[in-house]
Amino acid sequence: MRQREAAAAQCCSRFHPEREGPLRRRGVHERVCKVWGEAESSGLPGNTEERQTAERRVRDRLPEDASARLVSLRGLRCSVCGMKLRLAPLNVPLERRLQTAAALQWVFSFLVLAQVCLSAFMLLLLSDWWILAVLYAAWLWLDGDTPTSGGRRSDWMRSWRVWEFFRDYFPLRLLKTVDLDPKKNYIFGFHPHGLVSSSKSSLSHLLSRPGGGNVAVIALGGAAESLEARPGALKLQILNRKGFIKLALKHGAQLVPVFSFGENELFDQMENPSGSPLRRLQNRLQSIMGVALPLFHARGVFQYSFGLMPYRKPINTVVGEPIPLVRNPSPSSEDIEGLHQTYLQSLTHLFEQNKEKYGLDEHQHLTFI
Template structure:
């Protein structure tokens, strides 16, 4: 059909491997949790002993996602993730050194649709985090609900993903000796509804919980901007007040996460599908904002540090935007 652009047959093997790696990742992100739940139901029906044993394990292991998780260097080093990185490709850019004797809280922006940059940079070993920031251990924090799905929770934790609950953040950022990095995608589900090519809208003005955590733990704040994150998918127009947006907001308030109506490309054609486009991602890690521990921080302290963070985030964006394809006259929009 004329309106579908099909992939050529003579694609090099390395590009086919890259596409396969991304297909696996998209499937895991969107469907693996449900598959884990179905697997547990099957166990309960066909092998109840296995279901009981896993239920006991789940009971004993329930708090692990809030206590640093259970990362697997082997899983994080799968060659699969090298192909995943090269598909876009994903780049991690450092602007200054981090002191491994301190803890840091990275605020990651923007959310995008599937936060490919956050996963590629902080949940795999193939964009050079350990070489760029020696002595530092990254923890990507996600919604606690994902750790309620049987088997999927183990897969998540193996890559260094942990819960974004207050307890989890406090655990990571309060360890003696320093060297931990908590990564939070600040805009969350609300921001994903704005994720489309060209969008610079960040849901951040009323997001101050991470500021309170940083003050409580004395963790230094670091703004991180991932150029290209919003370019990976197209999204159905959903302006505020529209029927689509009202339904999406209602689902977000009820379920805790949103359902962006997006599309990218397919496996064998470039016009329709749920595979992200091949567009480069440049994740730039900014300069730390020193934070003095304040266990009982006042609202004024929180607002002051939040303002400093927004200023640093804007400065980071302005310093690098033209280098990564954004026109000089364009600026971040905070909502």
């Protein structure tokens, strides 16, 4: 009994406070630690049938979301504490496998698809089929304005099941607070952080379309805010971001604050406090290339200990109320500053009104930098 209690105490002592969440609040973490202590003190090897039978019995005693976090085959470990390699269970339903595959294709597309396509283009250019590469390059040159003039919408591609599996991987939910007038244009200010970029010309083209019903989504934090993105982070780079205010006034597009609760919980990031050598290097590379290089990590495909796959954390994206404004083709500095302060107040209100619904504590607040 003492050995079992000692093992459970060791597990609890290594619990990371920054990863407290639903498991901790519901007391599931303590139950996982207790089970881990029982397994460690049983003396059964991890690769025996008896140990696996004991593990199955343990899973039956835990809630589904906790039992899925226990490591199979090599002894039980508490995934919250991060002890040893946490392998994914073998008996995962097919639907969850497909969700993981959908998330994997997104990670591949985001990180290496461009490099793969460039390499394929160069190999084609140096082969006997070089004429195909030349024709493709000519088409890119002739078609260069398409991405900034609306692109090519494909309802067929939008209907692919892969996007539904990707949505359900986390899962993702989009929640509106009010109905929007389809006869008007809108600029959605998306928070937190920004790994998505957009050009001013493409936004202007979208907001200039007659008839309304268009929405331009801008990740306002930009590259700098992505370097602050980590679980629990609530710092928003917005005090000096006023270009979107001027754009809204010039086109008469209403501003809508949007906050995505859980967005920063998807990845961990290497510690890079302001002034550290790593942060200075990242800032330098950002000034040269125009994009940030956050060193993020999370889980893998077949294990939960490390990798570049995002964590399965729920994301609740809440769309706030639109801020009414009057079109002003030549806004003054006072006009821009006044609307900027109104936007900050509206964003703060949206966050404070919804934070406790989605797992944040009352004392947690946004910090604008």
